[in-house]
Amino acid sequence: MNIESVDRGLAGLNPPQRRAVLYDGGPLVVFAGAGSGKTRVITHRVAHLVAERGVAPWNVLAVTFTNKAAAEMRERLERLVGPGARDLWVGTFHATCARLLRRYAKEIGIARDFSIYDDGDTRAMIKRVVADLALDERRWDPKYVAGRIARAKQEVQAPDAMELGSAVEEPLRSIYTRYEEKMRAANALDFGDLIYRMVVALETDAGLRAELSQRFRHLLVDEFQDTNQAQYRLVRALGASHRQLTVVGDDDQSIYRWRGADRRNLLAFRDEFSEAATIKLEQNYRSTQRILRAANAVITRASDREPKELWTDNPEGPKLTVLGCEDDRREAQLIVHAVEELRGAGRGLDEIAIFYRIHAQSRGVEEALRAANVPYRIVGGMRFYDRAEIKDLLAYLRVVANPADDVSLLRILNVPARGIGKRSIEVLLDLAASRGGGVYEAIAATVAEGGAAAKKLAPFVGLIEALRRQKAEGAPLAALGYAAYADSGYEGWLNEQDSPDADARKQNLLELLGAMQLAQEDDAELDLAGFLERVTLDAGDQAEGEEGEKLTLMTVHAAKGLEFPVVIVAGLEEDTFPFRRTQEPLDVEALEEERRLAYVALTRAEERLLLTWARVRRFFGRDVRYMTPSRFLLELPAQDVSFAGIAPTRAATRPSPAAWIEPPARRPRAAPGDSYVDRSEGTDEGGGAYVGMKVRHGKLGLGRIVRLDRTSPPRAAVDFGDGGLRTIQLSYLSPA
DNA sequence: GGATTTTTTCTTTTT
DNA sequence: GAAAAAATCC
Numbered sequence: 001m002n003i004e005s006v007d008r009g010l011a012g013l014n015p016p017q018r019r020a021v022l023y024d025g026g027p028l029v030v031f032a033g034a035g036s037g038k039t040r041v042i043t044h045r046v047a048h049l050v051a052e053r054g055v056a057p058w059n060v061l062a063v064t065f066t067n068k069a070a071a072e073m074r075e076r077l078e079r080l081v082g083p084g085a086r087d088l089w090v091g092t093f094h095a096t097c098a099r100l101l102r103r104y105a106k107e108i109g110i111a112r113d114f115s116i117y118d119d120g121d122t123r124a125m126i127k128r129v130v131a132d133l134a135l136d137e138r139r140w141d142p143k144y145v146a147g148r149i150a151r152a153k154q155e156v157q158a159p160d161a162m163e164l165g166s167a168v169e170e171p172l173r174s175i176y177t178r179y180e181e182k183m184r185a186a187n188a189l190d191f192g193d194l195i196y197r198m199v200v201a202l203e204t205d206a207g208l209r210a211e212l213s214q215r216f217r218h219l220l221v222d223e224f225q226d227t228n229q230a231q232y233r234l235v236r237a238l239g240a241s242h243r244q245l246t247v248v249g250d251d252d253q254s255i256y257r258w259r260g261a262d263r264r265n266l267l268a269f270r271d272e273f274s275e276a277a278t279i280k281l282e283q284n285y286r287s288t289q290r291i292l293r294a295a296n297a298v299i300t301r302a303s304d305r306e307p308k309e310l311w312t313d314n315p316e317g318p319k320l321t322v323l324g325c326e327d328d329r330r331e332a333q334l335i336v337h338a339v340e341e342l343r344g345a346g347r348g349l350d351e352i353a354i355f356y357r358i359h360a361q362s363r364g365v366e367e368a369l370r371a372a373n374v375p376y377r378i379v380g381g382m383r384f385y386d387r388a389e390i391k392d393l394l395a396y397l398r399v400v401a402n403p404a405d406d407v408s409l410l411r412i413l414n415v416p417a418r419g420i421g422k423r424s425i426e427v428l429l430d431l432a433a434s435r436g437g438g439v440y441e442a443i444a445a446t447v448a449e450g451g452a453a454a455k456k457l458a459p460f461v462g463l464i465e466a467l468r469r470q471k472a473e474g475a476p477l478a479a480l481g482y483a484a485y486a487d488s489g490y491e492g493w494l495n496e497q498d499s500p501d502a503d504a505r506k507q508n509l510l511e512l513l514g515a516m517q518l519a520q521e522d523d524a525e526l527d528l529a530g531f532l533e534r535v536t537l538d539a540g541d542q543a544e545g546e547e548g549e550k551l552t553l554m555t556v557h558a559a560k561g562l563e564f565p566v567v568i569v570a571g572l573e574e575d576t577f578p579f580r581r582t583q584e585p586l587d588v589e590a591l592e593e594e595r596r597l598a599y600v601a602l603t604r605a606e607e608r609l610l611l612t613w614a615r616v617r618r619f620f621g622r623d624v625r626y627m628t629p630s631r632f633l634l635e636l637p638a639q640d641v642s643f644a645g646i647a648p649t650r651a652a653t654r655p656s657p658a659a660w661i662e663p664p665a666r667r668p669r670a671a672p673g674d675s676y677v678d679r680s681e682g683t684d685e686g687g688g689a690y691v692g693m694k695v696r697h698g699k700l701g702l703g704r705i706v707r708l709d710r711t712s713p714p715r716a717a718v719d720f721g722d723g724g725l726r727t728i729q730l731s732y733l734s735p736a
Numbered sequence: 737g738g739a740t741t742t743t744t745t746c747t748t749t750t751t
Numbered sequence: 752g753a754a755a756a757a758a759t760c761c
Contacts, residue, residue, distance in 0.1 A: 597749080
């Protein structure tokens with residue numbers, strides 16, 4: 001990573017960078033190409049405002065998208081501005097809004113101690129809503145519904161304004177409505193709410209708008225091409241009056257369309273703030289000529305981009321390497337070989353990063369690295385705070401902090417087991433519904449009434465009450481956490497199990513308690529709600545083990561904003577990168593985003609770039625699929641690339657989709673009731689199945705095959721009529 | 737009611 | 752190949 005030797009003052013800045021730092025005339029748009037010193041411009045601009053123009057630090061708000069970016073910005077600002085940097089408002093959109101929502105809870109009309117629901121909690125809530133409304137969970141899959149509600153919030157659409165594809169989607173609106181009611185009852189906000197609620201509050205309450213515009217006299221937004229509608233409106237509401245707005249972005253690096261981001265916001269901003277000045281940063285300080293040419297070759301094929309030409313004074317550098325491998329295991333091995341070679345040549349492990357398109361690709365590489373004893377760390381992925389035991393303990397704490405938090409309550413009510421089973425929970429839910437209150441109140445009422453049910457519930461109520469008392473008495477965070485861990489019986493439960501798995505869980509929980517203690521030592525003001533907010537909004541990297549030089553593994557998305565001397569990008573195959581969901585066509589917009597993502601990947605590299613692909617890839621540990629090289633590989637400038645292993649030619653192209661479909665050749669030879677495939681044999685190509693054949697599935701009943709997939713094991717898409725179209729392994733089907 | 741075994745599904749990308 | 756869901760056993 002670059003060392004900033006001349007970070008102080010303006011000496012280290014080139015003319016456009018300097019203009020961006022010093023600009024003093026209202027709204028400013030900075031188009032900042034990859035590696036053009038964007039963060040440096042933002043931090044220097046903030047420092048300039050505070051040090052030279054006499055702006056108070058607490059009047060400056062700088063917004064980023066990721067916690068990583070926010071942390072880096074804060075760190076650099078502390079170096080530039082000194083202790084005053086502590087009073088700057090620097091944070092992600094979500095964290096900033098959460099902070100404001102708590103501070104202005106009263107004005108906005110929410111309770112200050114709200115819980116923040118992550119995707120899992122949100123889905124659990126939607127599941128309950130779908131059940132409440134007696135809708136079919138298969139049709140209204142909580143994950144899908146959550147996506148739709150999230151999108152509505154990104155577009156600032158209340159339930160009655162929700163956009164629907166057609167009338168058959170009408171239930172979505174009911175689900176959304178009911179969901180909002182239940183969230184309010186649970187005193188909970190989801191990720192989308194944090195922005196959405198803040199926007200609505202600002203747009204409807206002129207007083208609040210005036211106050212916050214006054215507070216944030218200068219507003220800077222990083223990665224503006226990744227803003228969605230709600231975030232755009234938030235920025236507008238805060239900045240429209242004083243117009244001291246600086247937005248920085250690069251339409252070529254817009255990679256969050258799926259999260260509602262609209263890269264046209266960058267252009268929309270220029271229209272709306274028509275007096276805005278535009279400054280383009282086009283000199284790249286990061287990469288070699290070759291790397292930049294390769295990246296440019298990929299991005300110039302994108303359509304509809306703001307014209308710009310990235311250039312560099314850096315040396316030509318070595319050629320890129322493209323490595324074709326037989327299969328994914330070999331790919332992982334060869335990557336590890338390359339890493340060891342680089343190490344032998346004097347590279348530190350912290351100078352090397354491996355990127356992949358999806359997290360699932362990490363496993364293979366991890367195995368090879370472990371086998372070779374190469375230390376590594378993974379950014380993102382299965383996060384520490386996603387582990388079941390961690391979420392359990394946090395759920396206890398959330399119930400303590402927010403009595404109305406039903407989702408957390410239901411999570412832990414019977415964990416560890418207290419004899420409160422499905423039936424009892426149903427009764428409690430009914431009781432809560434009929435009393436019109438929360439589940440906890442229903443439990444308390446049941447206990448007060450006495451009787452058989454009360455016997456099992458009373459200790460639980462006692463536990464929660466005791467914890468609440470400790471919290472009210474000002475117990476330190478870690479003490480509260482330990483009390484929840486020990487007194488809930490969780491500790492004893494794990495002790496009983498005496499398995500390696502239980503030991504690992506104990507270890508994780510102790511780590512969480514340690515983290516609580518550290519967090520409070522760091523910030524004495526931090527209360528329980530604040531801690532819970534932090535762990536929800538900043539899932540953090542997996543717990544850092546022992547220190548030391550480590551190789552970094554992450555998705556390309558996680559890599560945005562970072563740079564490494566050596567970058568290895570794995571899995572450059574069609575359908576892997578560019579990614580395509582099985583059976584879904586890759587639409588033009590999605591492909592464009594994959595292209596920008598590839599551009600992001602390539603532009604992370606300073607000196608060396610190794611791109612790998614595998615001809616065969618295994619999925620789900622079993623499926624085998626034949627891959628073809630990514631189109632992005634084929635687009636690289638030949639003079640800048642050296643090829644190793646299997647050559648990536650178009651000739652290696654996959655058989656056309658038609659060839660994938662088994663021709664309707666043989667008639668079924670099996671008698672009804674037989675299975676087509678011996679279930680111990682995963683290699684059978686599909687026996688006598690053919691398109692159009694009638695089949696029976698144990699659960700789904702009768703259906704007709706509409707497509708055969710020559711995967712291993714073979715699968716078929718089967719139309720079950722009312723049951724819908726499903727893709728199922730042939731081994732689960734029998735002739736009908 | 738709860739624990740244990742088996743079956744089934746699941747893979748973008750993140751706050 | 753792991754996590755979630757379902758089925759089965761105690």
